Amino acid sequence: MENTVLHLENANIYQGDSLVLSNVNLTINKGDFFYMIGKTGSGKSSLMKTLYADIPLLDGKGTVVGFDLEKLKDKNIPYLRRKIGIVFQDFKLLTDRTVFANLEFVLKATGWKNKEDIHKKIDEVLEKVGMQSKASKKAYELSGGEQQRVAIARALLNDPELILADEPTGNLDPKTSLEVMELLNKIHQSGKTILMATHDYQLIVKYKHKTLKVEAGEVFEVVQQLAN
Numbered sequence: 001m002e003n004t005v006l007h008l009e010n011a012n013i014y015q016g017d018s019l020v021l022s023n024v025n026l027t028i029n030k031g032d033f034f035y036m037i038g039k040t041g042s043g044k045s046s047l048m049k050t051l052y053a054d055i056p057l058l059d060g061k062g063t064v065v066g067f068d069l070e071k072l073k074d075k076n077i078p079y080l081r082r083k084i085g086i087v088f089q090d091f092k093l094l095t096d097r098t099v100f101a102n103l104e105f106v107l108k109a110t111g112w113k114n115k116e117d118i119h120k121k122i123d124e125v126l127e128k129v130g131m132q133s134k135a136s137k138k139a140y141e142l143s144g145g146e147q148q149r150v151a152i153a154r155a156l157l158n159d160p161e162l163i164l165a166d167e168p169t170g171n172l173d174p175k176t177s178l179e180v181m182e183l184l185n186k187i188h189q190s191g192k193t194i195l196m197a198t199h200d201y202q203l204i205v206k207y208k209h210k211t212l213k214v215e216a217g218e219v220f221e222v223v224q225q226l227a228n
């Protein structure tokens, strides 16, 4: 369907030879925000990795932002990833480079050439995450929360159809986690589709979204119980 950003049908998710999740059926439509919760080791990251083709889909069907995962050739993986913004727990910035250089690196690697366009785009995404004044700072000079904002700006560079965030607040203190979550909510409200793996109960209680649970090798949607 035109509105479907992600669709898995009877998908089995492996780590090497081990089956981590079986028979995953999941549809995420444009504009959805889904949490993915589950214990450590339950398979959340493995599912995320399958979605951005870091782990191949060997059984079942999967479509992500218009790419068929089961037929995806290695040479097409970069094109899939251009349409997905990925945010990691540990930020994965080039720490000895400036904020600007981190973002410029991604734009150049994805085919941007015009200097003026590059500057404009970087300004635009930094403004979205409230980091315009920090463009010339080295990434290592930033706090964890600021680094995660830059990582979110990086994820927005190519106007992704889907944002995958794997424990984006996992390395942040509770107050900074709330700030980063408010930023993700703002991005969601601007029309983006987000799937976010998290352990952070504080967030799921405070900000209600659809929720997937990963447990005992299966993925299913849960209805959140009302807080308190």
Ligand SMILES: Nc1ncnc2c1ncn2[C@@H]1O[C@H](COP(=O)(O)OP(=O)(O)OP(=O)(O)O)[C@@H](O)[C@H]1O
Residues within 6 Å of the ligand: 015, 016, 020, 038, 039, 040, 041, 042, 043, 044, 045, 046, 047
């Ligand atoms: N690179 C790997 N090679 C082999 N097995 C792995 C690898 N990474 C993870 N696993 C195994 O796959 C299973 C699922 O791990 P995964 O990292 O997907 O869980 P998770 O729910 O994301 O956990 P966490 O919340 O701790 O990140 C675990 O049993 C784990 O030990």
